[in-house]
Amino acid sequence: xxxxxxxxxxxxxxxxxxxxxxxxxxxxxxxxxxxxxxxxxxxxxxxxxxxxxxxxxxxxxxxxxxxxxxxxxxxxxxxxxxxxxxxxxxxxxxxxxxxxxxxxxxxxxxxxxxxxxxxxxxxxxxxxxxxxxxxxxxxxxxxxxxxxxxxxxxxxxxxxxxxxxxxxxxxxxxxxxxxxxxxxxxxxxxxxxxxxxxxxxx
Numbered sequence: 001x002x003x004x005x006x007x008x009x010x011x012x013x014x015x016x017x018x019x020x021x022x023x024x025x026x027x028x029x030x031x032x033x034x035x036x037x038x039x040x041x042x043x044x045x046x047x048x049x050x051x052x053x054x055x056x057x058x059x060x061x062x063x064x065x066x067x068x069x070x071x072x073x074x075x076x077x078x079x080x081x082x083x084x085x086x087x088x089x090x091x092x093x094x095x096x097x098x099x100x101x102x103x104x105x106x107x108x109x110x111x112x113x114x115x116x117x118x119x120x121x122x123x124x125x126x127x128x129x130x131x132x133x134x135x136x137x138x139x140x141x142x143x144x145x146x147x148x149x150x151x152x153x154x155x156x157x158x159x160x161x162x163x164x165x166x167x168x169x170x171x172x173x174x175x176x177x178x179x180x181x182x183x184x185x186x187x188x189x190x191x192x193x194x195x196x197x198x199x200x201x202x
Contacts, residue, residue, distance in 0.1 A: 003015065004059070004060060004061075005058055005059055005060075006060060019058050023054045023055060023120065023184065024181070024184065026053055026057070027054060029053075030053050031181075032177070036050070036124070036128060037128075041095070042091075042104060042125075042129045043091055044113070048064075050125055050128075054120065055116075059115070061114070062117075065083060065113050068080065071194045075156075077110060078110055078113075083113060087113060090104060090107050090108055090111060098167060099163065101126070101133060101134070102162060102166060103159060105122065105125075105129075106152075106156065110156050120183075123184065127183060130170070135172055136171060136172050136174065137170070137171060137173075137179060138166050138169050140169070140179065140185065141182050142168070143165060143166070148162075
C-alpha cells in the first residue's frame with residue numbers, strides 16, 4: 001500500500017527514494033536556518049513542527065497526529081484513542097539528565113504520533129533535548145543500525161540497552177552538520193507499518 005502523497009507517486013520504492021531525498025534537503029535547511037534551535041526542547045509541539053518541516057512537501061498529514069492504529073511486526077504503538085493523553089504525559093516528563101531524556105525518547109517512540117517519518121523526526125527531537133539540556137548530541141556514526149533497532153524494539157520493556165548504546169555515542173560536537181544528518185539516515189528507521197483496527201485490541 002502506497003501512502004497518500006503530494007507527489008502523485010504510486011510506487012512505494014519510488015516514493016521512498018523521493019521521500020529520503022526531499023526530507024534530507026529539508027533537514028539541512030532546518031539545521032542551517034537556525035529554526036531548529038528556536039524550538040522548545042522536549043515538547044510534542046516542537047516534534048510536530050520538525051515533522052511538518054521535513055515532510056510537508058511530501059505528505060498531506062505532515063505535522064499531524066495520526067488517525068490510524070499502527071504496528072510494526074508484533075509491536076503495537078499507542079492506540080489512537082490514548083494518543084492525546086500519552087503525548088500530554090510525555091510533555092510533562094522531566095528531562096534534566098541523560099536517563100530522563102532517554103526515558104522520554106522511548107515513550108515518544110512508543111507513542112509514534114505520526115503515520116510515517118516518526119524515527120527521523122524523533123531523533124532530531126532527541127538531539128535537540130540533549131543539546132539544550134546537556135550540551136551534547138548523539139554521534140549516529142557511532143551507533144550500529146542493527147543494535148539500535150533491536151535496542152529500540154526492547155526499550156518499552158527495558159531501557160538499559162538503548163541508554164548504554166546512546167551514552168557511548170554522545171559527543172559535544174553539537175554544531176556538526178554531518179553528525180546531525182547521520183541521525184536521519186533512512187537505514188535507521190522502521191520499514192513500513194501494519195494498520196490494525198481498534199477492535200483488534202480486544
